[in-house]
Amino acid sequence: MLLDTGAVARTDVPAVRVGDEALDREGLWSAAAAVAERVAGAPAVAVHGDAHLSTIVAVVGGLMAGVPVVPVPADSGVEERRHILRDSGAALWLGRRQEGVDLPVVPVDPAARSSASMPEPAPESTALIMYTSGTTGPPKGVVIPRRAIAADLDALADAWAWTRDDVLVHGLPMFHVHGLVLGVLGALRVGSPLIHTVRPTPVAYAAAARAGGTLFFGVPTVWSRVTADPDSMRALSGARLLVSGSAPLPDTVAHHLSASIGLSPVERYGMTETLITLAARADAPRRTGWVGTALNGVESRLRGEHGEEIPADGESTGELQIRGATVFDGYLGLPEATAAGWTDDGWFRTGDAAVLDADGWHRIVGRMSTDLIKSGGYRIGAGEIEAVLRDHPAVREAAVVGEADDDLGQRIVAYLVGEGIEAQDVIDFVAGRLSAHKRPREVRVVDSLPRNAMGKIQKKLLGDVRR
The missing domain is CATH 3.30.300.30 (ANL, C-terminal domain)
Structure with missing residues (x-):
């Protein structure tokens, strides 16, 4: 089960808060059920991924109904938005109408309530269709099954000792893996409350820390700005764990945080096609610039341009290849691109250049094509x-x-x-x-x-x- 509505969770604080709006767990499931009733049977639904409580309600409602959810970047241009809607086959638009949207609109009201219950979809069914950045052509739809999300979130909960006693804080976009899958679905699956700060500013993170935040997600730019704001940084001294991803964390930022508040972020690696596959564990020594070891259920290896094995010596560079429970099902409607993404022996080619050491730690040094x-x-x-x-x-x-x-x-x-x-x-x-x-x-x-x-x-x- 991807989202267990009956799971034991915190009841002393709201389950989700986005800015000034909040819902307890019962209210969230009830509001999402109202959405699920209206979208059940649709081939796919598109959700405007802006930082609002209604976005969470819409995504959860689609997942409850077993309908593939297509998160549309809040900052997408009109042509990109039209491409995503055409390519995904979305039949409904959940949220406020945007330019370029010609689909029927389903309003999403966090105050709506329904007691409808839906059968749990099969683990292999599609949960999300998320779109790549489109740097080498039009964005491609990445088909992510429910079982991949569940496996990934459970592995991360293990790696980071993430439990219902945590309060997760972040202000990351709700249309990417980091902000939506980890940052929303992760909190709901674990049962920990979520405080989404709308924007990941130092002041907002500090306020969330004073409100009980213990687990903080950010990208290096966020942590760099935190170190430039001493008052906000000091407020984070009571946090249990800081997590950084999407780009390498500068040594200077890690050292500043460690020296000032005794905390340095753990780093992690992933991509839309694989979700998060590598992460430094909460109880591991901090190694800035290294994204840790393979998660439970994931295997990794390095290969050269001609498929040759790259030694795990901490220096030699090769393409990072992944296989395991978190990998996607393929690119929507693109069988040739899907086939090209895998090696003959069943490993997904990430296209990222990395080094691997004898202890299984990875360092990402860029894209094979550009870095x-x-x-x-x-x-x-x-x-x-x-x-x-x-x-x-x-x-x-x-x-x-x-x-x-x-x-x-x-x-x-x-x-x-x-x-x-x-x-x-x-x-x-x-x-x-x-x-x-x-x-x-x-x-x-x-x-x-x-x-x-x-x-x-x-x-x-x-x-x-x-x-």
């Missing part, structure tokens, strides 16, 4: 260089790419945001901490780096940024 740089005969992970660059006192943000070079094959180019950056000083800084062949050959100082809704740098857009 594996072949320079002077060496295979270099951009993420390793970026981590060092972010430790330079003048650098706030860094993105490293490989650009065509007649001599080296590719030369290492660093795009940096900061004040008082001197190119040669930065180059020497990297050369003094990594092998000399990993130093940038060119430094470009820019006003900002292009990012998506989850804070990930969009490297293919770097050529368009202002210098």
Whole structure:
């Protein structure tokens, strides 16, 4: 059962709070049942994924009815929204009508109540159809079964000692794996209350901490902003666990948190197609920049460009491949893309470049397509260089790419945001901490780096940024 309406959960605080709106567990199930009654039998329903209590009610209602739920990014453009609706086959739109939506609209009222009960759908049935970012073409629909979500959330609860006694806090988008699957469905499955802060600001996180928050989710940008706000950071000193994901956590941020409040975030790795597969356990030593070990029910391995095994030596880079209970069923309506995503022996090809050490810990160094740089005969992970660059006192943000070079094959180019950056000083800084062949050959100082809704740098857009 994905969502157990009869599970023992906290009753002294609301089950879910989004901003100033809240519902207890009974009220949430009843409001969701009212949605389920209206959508039962639909081939799929689309949900506008903005940060409102009605979004949670809509998603839970669709899951109760056994109808595939299509979370639509709240920041999507009209054409992207139209593509998702056409491609997913959604028959109904749950939430406030948006431009480009031609479907019948089902209003979602958190105050509505129904005592209707629905049979539990089969574990193999589709729970969510979530769309990729579309960086290599139109966004693809990722078909996620109920059993994958249940397996993932149970494995994370084990890794992070997450129980009903926790109060989860985050302000992440409700249309991504981190914010919706972990951050909403995870709390409901575990039975821990959820405080969604609408926006993940330091002040909002501090207020939630004072209200009893114990488990905090964020991306590196969130934790960086927390460290820049000492009063808010001190309020988090009573938290049990901080979790960071979606990008590597800078050493400086981890050290600042650890020194100031005695807490450094655990890191985790996942993608839409696999959910979360790797995570540092709550009781493990902190290793900044390393995303931990494979979760229960998940296996991982590294392979080279020609399928060769990559040694688990903590240095050699290869493509991360995954198999296990959390992996998706395929791309909606795209059998060729689905087949291309798997190896002949049944492992999903993540496309991410990683290193693995003898203890089973993983470090993600970027995408194979954009972050594996072949320079002077060496295979270099951009993420390793970026981590060092972010430790330079003048650098706030860094993105490293490989650009065509007649001599080296590719030369290492660093795009940096900061004040008082001197190119040669930065180059020497990297050369003094990594092998000399990993130093940038060119430094470009820019006003900002292009990012998506989850804070990930969009490297293919770097050529368009202002210098």
